[in-house]
Amino acid sequence: QVKLVESGGGSVQAGGSLRLSCAASGYTWKRNVVAWFRQTPGMEREGIAVFYTASGVTYIADSVKGRFTIARDTAENTVYLQMNSLQPEDTAMYYCAVADAVFFPGSQRFAPASYKDWGQGTQVTVSS
DSSP: OOEEEEEOOEEEETTOOEEEEEEEESOOOSSOEEEEEEEOTTSOOEEEEEEETTTOOEEEOTTTTTTEEEEEETTTTEEEEEEOSOOGGGOEEEEEEEESOSOOOHHHHTOGGGOOEEOOOEEEEEEO
């Protein structure tokens, strides 16, 4: 069974940076889609970054493009979300998720229903 553990969240001031980690246990990512989502209370979960482990192709949502990047450390079996120039509106619980798929068409890429396994989340709080 895949277990995902997120870490790296915390509190930062606007303009700061954080790097979130998503470590997988019980599984080695070779041909999966790994994604980061975020959610604030009362809002739907928003997909923000996707990594195709088979090809290395990444997608970043328009809402964070130019500030966030996603990358993988193969040796560590970990996917990272580097977040720069953080703003108060980035405050949310951040989750990583994995799907048993090699890729998704555009309409499914950032859809939470496309992903099977989820981590417990890590909180990011950005103050102005």
